[in-house]
Amino acid sequence: MTPAEVYTQLAAGDAARRTGFTLAKRRAVLAKLAAELRARESEIMAALAADLGKPPVEVRISEIIPILSEIRHTTKHLKRWAKPRRVWPTLSMLGTRGTIRPEPKGTVLIIAPWNYPLCLALGSLVSAIAAGNAAVIKPSELAPATSALIAQIAAAALPADLVAVVEGGVEVSTELLAQPFDHIFFTGSPAVGRVVMAAAAKTLASVTLELGGKSPVILGPGANLQKAARMVAWGKFQNAGQTCIAPDHVYVPRADQAAFTQALRAEIAKMYGATPETSRSFARLIGARHFSRLKGLLDEALAKGATLITGGEAEEAARYLAPTVLTDVPGEAALMREEIFGPVLPVIAYDALETVLAEIEAGEKPLALYLFTKDRALINRISAATTSGGVGVNVTLAHFLHLNLPFGGVGNSGLGAAHGRWGFAAFSHEKPILENRFAVLDPLMPPYTKMSARFAKAVQKLVG
Known part of the structure; x- marks a missing residue:
């Protein structure tokens, strides 16, 4: 399928996922991903040796363990992160009930780099799935062995209507960026980050940019x-x-x-x-x-x-x-x-x-x-x-x-944060819900009378 067809197929399920992709199902998907990673350790090490000459211990420390840790941490805390949160009313909103309900953004794009090609593709995927999204992963063509393995892992362990891997070069990335994804998570250089952000502006997609700089x-x-x-x-x-x-x-x-x-x-x-x-x-x-x-x-x-x-x-x-x-x-x-x-x-x-x-x-x-x-x-x-x-x-x-700390850049080094609850938040829309219970709002509505003026003045004095 073309990148456009892949996007269309996944996006078609957004409405059903919004109500049907329960926390239990999300945890089950993540558990299957973890099991697949453990079963393919030798293949992972071989792919990263081919692409980057990485020693096996370094692969385990910097590629496998971070993903498994992210899955474990996310599974443990997902119920609390996804739970609607009550908020206290401000003075001018007395008589109302406010709630913040996290909901999935929809269909998201993850563009991964070549330097940690497994960790930075699947680590972000953990957060996307935890938040209830479908995801397209674009691995780096500069790490071809790992890119192919990511596609195999996704095909073996993840539902086809939830995760798709699209391999290829710059032309594939360009076509993917033209699709109206709900969020784009990009890891790479500041120069390419600007290209991604410009493309996202055309569809008004939100973005997370994990870039770099001279640390x-x-x-x-x-x-x-x-x-x-x-x-x-x-x-x-x-x-x-x-x-x-x-x-x-x-x-x-x-x-x-x-x-x-x-x-x-x-x-x-x-x-x-x-x-x-x-x-x-x-x-x-x-x-x-x-x-x-x-x-x-x-x-x-x-x-x-x-x-x-x-x-x-x-x-x-x-x-x-x-x-x-x-x-x-x-x-x-x-x-x-x-x-x-x-x-x-x-x-x-x-x-x-x-x-x-x-x-x-x-x-x-x-x-x-x-x-x-x-x-x-x-x-x-x-x-x-x-x-x-x-x-x-x-x-x-x-x-x-450290999964209890946000990871991200500022300015030229990035936009937004990832890992743990910050990764969940990156792929979520925090929807505010306001219920009117006994708020005194009628005096603020037209026609504006002397009573309205006195009431507005009293409210201003109260809050200001």
Whole structure:
């Protein structure tokens, strides 16, 4: 079927789902999806090894566990999230009863990226199903093995009138975006996010955009350099740096720069050995175009005077770029202007924290900001002085896994939030229902008399 036919087929069932897709049925669908994922673990690992060279443990940690956790958490809390909520009347609405009733938006589109192709497709699907929607999933064509597997999982475990997977390239995405979906959930780059938002405007679809940006790390004075180096190395080099919330660059007090970079070198060696190319723990880049882009950024930075601390080895045929750390990267280098999205880490020495904060605020709002310090006053100061999708203190990446926290960006890094009840809310319309029980409204209706004027004045005095 064409993308338009797929949309039409799913949208035809919206009315029936609104009343018939009960919470028990939603839980049953999610349970079947979880069972299918568990049964296909070996296939999942093989697909992600083919697409991204992901180690099996990394697949389990970053692809399978987050989806199963989302299903478990959602199933546990779904009754409470979906329950109509009573709200107190305001002074001018005394005598009324207000209720908020979550209802499904209808038929939704999930456009998934290539970097975590399973997790970011099916994790969003969990929220869409929990909210009672039908969903079309468009996996990334850049991860073809995983895309095909997602289609197989959906066909085996999910009702055909509820979930459809449409594979293909840009032309397929363009045709899907032309359909009048009720909500579009997109994960990818800010550039493509603008295209998605423009397309959504034509049909007035609501959107959730999970984007990215240059997520900075700040080491405060007196930070534990060894612990910071371990966390930064893990967050930066997991999935070969192809993570939307990976540390993009590190600000370190000038007096600590040499010790920190030495600690980074030691942690990289501990994680990936002396030759990461032979490590079973280090992933590969997605493809030749991404390799060429990253190699070009690295070569330009070195040509402009950057200092290579470790790494730099590259092999195009193997889609391999070593975990690389640089210092003294000039500000005009493209590496400092573009989101890196790969295993290259600039470390920037600073003298005054105010300069760092000003530089962060002058740029686009990042998806994450990381801070290493035990100073509570400094944590509060930096959290208040900067804007980002989320903040990690003495940790990287892990806030993505915390289902009682919203995950999302702000400005250039995204719009809306996901995970847990925020994911449920993203795919729901919170419908307000107002019942008139004994509200005094007649004096506010025409014809306006002196009594109406006195009554309106009294109400204004009461509320204002």
